[in-house]
Amino acid sequence: MRCPMRKIELLAISLMALLLVACQSRPDYVIDEDTMTELLTDVHMAEGLIDVQERHNRKDNEYGQRVMAAVFMKHNVSKASYDTSLVWYSQHLNTLIRIYKHVNENLKANERHWIALAEASDDFGKSLAGDSVNLWRQPPYVVMDEARMTHFRTWVVPADSNFMVGDTIRWTLHIASLPEGEGLVASLALLSHDERKGNYDVHVGTSTALLMADTTLTLCCAGQSDKPFTHVNVALHLMRTSQLESRLLPCVVDSLKLIRIHPKKKE
Known part of the structure; x- marks a missing residue:
């Protein structure tokens, strides 16, 4: 009886190892972490731009589609690939949390950049004294x-x-x-x-x-x-x-x- 039990134990251990590897390995069709981080950063910035456009002007679905198309083309990915990858990462929360930590850092850096750019936003063309x-x-x-x-x-x-x-x-x-x-x-x-x-x-x-x-x-x-x-x-x-x-x-x-x-x- 020991031999069959031993085989069952080994089989169980092998199955657990395979399941563990399967859970941790990223399929080839899923966008890699670095690209997904940059892509999600641009997606959230694009969504903010679209929201501002809709609040200040009439709702323009074509404008939003153009902006999002530009984001996906920039990273050389399709919307279908993005959606599929997002589903996979959502099922692997530790990885998704790690990605969003970097996304938030990128968004904060971009926010500081745009705040600095917006400082000169008053009275275009007004000249001042100075060399x-x-x-x-x-x-x-x-x-x-x-x-x-x-x-x-x-x-x-x-x-x-x-x-x-x-x-x-x-x-x-x-x-x-x-x-x-x-x-x-x-x-x-x-x-x-x-x-x-x-x-x-x-x-x-x-x-x-x-x-x-x-x-x-x-x-x-x-x-x-x-x-x-x-x-x-x-x-x-x-x-x-x-x-x-x-x-x-x-x-x-x-x-x-x-x-x-x-x-x-x-x-």
Whole structure:
């Protein structure tokens, strides 16, 4: 009898070991922990953005679908894969708790980032005295999500008594999200207004094209020493690809700053 009992004990131990391994092992079809952490972080941020949109504007289901589609495309996963993985992690609470610990840390870090960006949100274009001043007083981020082949955003800041002949204007921005294969052109120009003709002439201009995501750009224009400019013009031009799926995804630009720098005084 000992031999059969021994076999039963060994079989029971083997089955328990297999069950333990099965419970702990992550199937190949489940998104790995690191990717799931980053994905859940972006999903919760996207849900917050959609909620703000719905509270301030009419409910737009297409907008929410575009935002969520951008999140899944960013991480190269499908919604079905995300849903399946979320079900699996929900059945493994210790792993899910560990993931959400990192998700909460990411969300807190992002919150500090956006709070810092929102500090300059009053009286766009209002100039102040000082050798180096940030003229950008609008929210320091732009979401370009219209599903059009081309999309322009332009801002004009009038010069005032705090501007000086020979001032330098520096525009910096960070491209947080740009759909693959699409082009973004950023331009900066100093304009002179011709009161007789009633139009603007480009005083000094510079531009750059085909920017990539997760890059920081700085454009700089130095005014002429003998002729004042009357306006600062900055613009973003998003060039969509011909693929409809790409045109549904937003382009996000943040960390916008427009710095006016007075020329150094000659000693």
